[in-house]
Amino acid sequence: MKPIRLALLATLILSSPARAADKPSKTSSAPPPAFTWAGLHIGLNAGGAIPIASGGTLEAGSGFTSRAFDLAAPDRDRAGASFGAQIGYDWQRGPWVYGLETDLNFLGLRRASTGIFPAPAAYGALGVAGYGLTSDENGDYFASIRGRLGYAFDSRLVYATGGVAAGGWRGASNLIFYGAGPLGLFFAPVSTSARMKFAVGAGIEQALDDHFSARLEYLYVDQQSQRRVYDNNFSFQFGARQRSAAHVLRLGLNYRFDPQDEARGGAETEDEKASDAAKSEDAAGHDEKAKKRGEKGERAAKAKDKEKKEEKDDKNGEELYSFHGQTTAVVQGYPKFPALYTGARSFPPKGLADAGSTSNLFMGLRLWKGAAVYLNPEVDLGYGLANSVGAASYVNGAVAKVGRAAPYMRFQRYFLRQIVGLDGGEKVEDPETGSYNEVLESTQNQLSGKVDKDRLILTIGKFSVPDIFDDNKYAHDPTTGFLNFGVNTLGAFDYAADSWGYTYGAALEWKQDWWTARGGLFQLSEIPNGPSIEPQIGRQFMGVAEFEARYDLFEQPGVIKFLAFADNGNLAKVQDAIDFAYLTGNFPPDVNNPWIRKRHVKVGGGVNVQQQLSKEIGFFLRASMSDGRFETVDYTDIDRSLSTGFTAAGALWGRDKDEIGGAMVFSGLAGPRVSYFGLGGTSVYIGDGRLSYAGEKVLETYYKYNVRDGVELTLDYQFIGNPAHNAARGPINVFGLRLHAQF
Numbered sequence: 001m002k003p004i005r006l007a008l009l010a011t012l013i014l015s016s017p018a019r020a021a022d023k024p025s026k027t028s029s030a031p032p033p034a035f036t037w038a039g040l041h042i043g044l045n046a047g048g049a050i051p052i053a054s055g056g057t058l059e060a061g062s063g064f065t066s067r068a069f070d071l072a073a074p075d076r077d078r079a080g081a082s083f084g085a086q087i088g089y090d091w092q093r094g095p096w097v098y099g100l101e102t103d104l105n106f107l108g109l110r111r112a113s114t115g116i117f118p119a120p121a122a123y124g125a126l127g128v129a130g131y132g133l134t135s136d137e138n139g140d141y142f143a144s145i146r147g148r149l150g151y152a153f154d155s156r157l158v159y160a161t162g163g164v165a166a167g168g169w170r171g172a173s174n175l176i177f178y179g180a181g182p183l184g185l186f187f188a189p190v191s192t193s194a195r196m197k198f199a200v201g202a203g204i205e206q207a208l209d210d211h212f213s214a215r216l217e218y219l220y221v222d223q224q225s226q227r228r229v230y231d232n233n234f235s236f237q238f239g240a241r242q243r244s245a246a247h248v249l250r251l252g253l254n255y256r257f258d259p260q261d262e263a264r265g266g267a268e269t270e271d272e273k274a275s276d277a278a279k280s281e282d283a284a285g286h287d288e289k290a291k292k293r294g295e296k297g298e299r300a301a302k303a304k305d306k307e308k309k310e311e312k313d314d315k316n317g318e319e320l321y322s323f324h325g326q327t328t329a330v331v332q333g334y335p336k337f338p339a340l341y342t343g344a345r346s347f348p349p350k351g352l353a354d355a356g357s358t359s360n361l362f363m364g365l366r367l368w369k370g371a372a373v374y375l376n377p378e379v380d381l382g383y384g385l386a387n388s389v390g391a392a393s394y395v396n397g398a399v400a401k402v403g404r405a406a407p408y409m410r411f412q413r414y415f416l417r418q419i420v421g422l423d424g425g426e427k428v429e430d431p432e433t434g435s436y437n438e439v440l441e442s443t444q445n446q447l448s449g450k451v452d453k454d455r456l457i458l459t460i461g462k463f464s465v466p467d468i469f470d471d472n473k474y475a476h477d478p479t480t481g482f483l484n485f486g487v488n489t490l491g492a493f494d495y496a497a498d499s500w501g502y503t504y505g506a507a508l509e510w511k512q513d514w515w516t517a518r519g520g521l522f523q524l525s526e527i528p529n530g531p532s533i534e535p536q537i538g539r540q541f542m543g544v545a546e547f548e549a550r551y552d553l554f555e556q557p558g559v560i561k562f563l564a565f566a567d568n569g570n571l572a573k574v575q576d577a578i579d580f581a582y583l584t585g586n587f588p589p590d591v592n593n594p595w596i597r598k599r600h601v602k603v604g605g606g607v608n609v610q611q612q613l614s615k616e617i618g619f620f621l622r623a624s625m626s627d628g629r630f631e632t633v634d635y636t637d638i639d640r641s642l643s644t645g646f647t648a649a650g651a652l653w654g655r656d657k658d659e660i661g662g663a664m665v666f667s668g669l670a671g672p673r674v675s676y677f678g679l680g681g682t683s684v685y686i687g688d689g690r691l692s693y694a695g696e697k698v699l700e701t702y703y704k705y706n707v708r709d710g711v712e713l714t715l716d717y718q719f720i721g722n723p724a725h726n727a728a729r730g731p732i733n734v735f736g737l738r739l740h741a742q743f
Contacts, residue, residue, distance in 0.1 A: 047250025080108030110138035136171030162200035168223030186230035196406035318449035343689030347390035356382030356399035376413035393486030397478035415461025421452030486665035490606035490624035491641025540569030588680030628670020657706035686724035694727035
């Protein structure tokens, strides 16, 4: 958009009146309430962006010390368009407005460094007169999670904003020196960012009416120094650095969900009070007439009032949208422990401590009857203990496996959920609770409202397999309960996921009176335990099925679940990796060798039990096995597992919202995998260089202290015997402290 058009449109926004604030009352001389910015908003934006000149060099390495051997890195970024969408939530106290917002935008600035260029004179002695560059597509987008703080002049808001950003990576690239033969062929993968990516800016927003507002916003988007390493596989490298930053100016249009109702918080206007008074007078008159008509008329009036109240409750109980958030920070460490040897995937024996955190927003929006869409952006920071290696039943499920010293963001979940009632629209009263159907509470990734007890639930999009399968009331969520992998899941359930635990897929649930059947199809990672999900639907996938039965045992409710899965993809058979190592003499064996990865199907299954013992105490048990002939696909290095434990609510000792838990995990490996690790092989979480095999044993206990509503502090202890299934190392005593807050 041309600058003059932007200026004219900005002037129009700033000068347009807000009908919500200025429209006079028809029935009262009292002024209407001031406009509020509180509540959920969703909208679109469009504008332009200008890149900040990056420049940079290709710096020679591995023996060359003269700058004469460095190459110019051409900068071809240029101004381009920006457009996208945003969703956020605001709170207001007086004139001050604060909130959170996330957005996803196309940013058409990055251009590939492609072409043929003359080499510096120093390359003449090597017979090289020129070099060529070719690059794949760049990350032409940016996303962000930002805080907003502003001051409202009634229907006009001036604000500042800032937060963590993502995107802007440079594509994989080839560097070719003409005349150098095989030594002149270099390749660099996708770039990585050296520091945190961020976006900061400011804007002005004008209410157009009760629901629509327009904004003019400036953002400085810094996607940081992009680093790539070109390698020719002959011990020579070039390091490339390019900056990725831009000025973005954009216009936006937002739809705000019932902001005036949120501002009043249930308070009535003068018109509403007058209307309610009139209704009260009418009701009094009707009551007097009912008395004159006798008891029959009175019963009829009460029945009608009850019917109206139920209709109102039904309407008010169904959420149009929800907005929740959580942040969890975990510090874990262990003292020195005995170890006869240490490998690439071992806990360092001299003691270590690490800290990490994860923060999420959970946004849901109802689309039509029974359907809602959900979006979960996430910001991760720090590291799991020992950078997420060292034990098969790993000690921390609350922190991302991909650790970084600077915060980074990703959209981990975005999915559609459709609920289809099977009761034929009839309301059947529950004889025990007296309620109709089932009432869903408002929580993370769930809108409140009444649904049929018998129903179908379809979930499709990007989410985590354990969001649907292998749930257990007493051991499932590492942000609030047990931390250990082997406690919170079926340890041998090698489910589809990227390195963060999410994937694309679809799941269907059929819920009846005492049972539920579930089935799903999910994409495996592109390569086992890889960061990228298989891009072609159905080429590499997992099928999973689960049957759940609900029952009462000694008048206490319980649940038992039976699960089966099959991973269908390019997997390595562990014995093939061992045979290849003996054949070639290349040790240790490596399941990542592309020559041995072929089409295979890995199967497994398990049983999951949750049993309430009293209102305050619950018990759980899980048992699972998988086909140990194959490598770990996407979860952890366990072929068989048994876990059991309990949780107890603080009501037992006068602290209603506190909780204590205790659990044990016993896990092991199949024969081929014992041989593989004994020869020095490594996998996702373990690999000590050698192996004195013994089953891994874990004991975990925690005490969760409720600081205040929504804030919890947990002290956690884990004892690990035979870490990584190795009797030559350990035991290890891991101490942890977790702080969790949510709204």
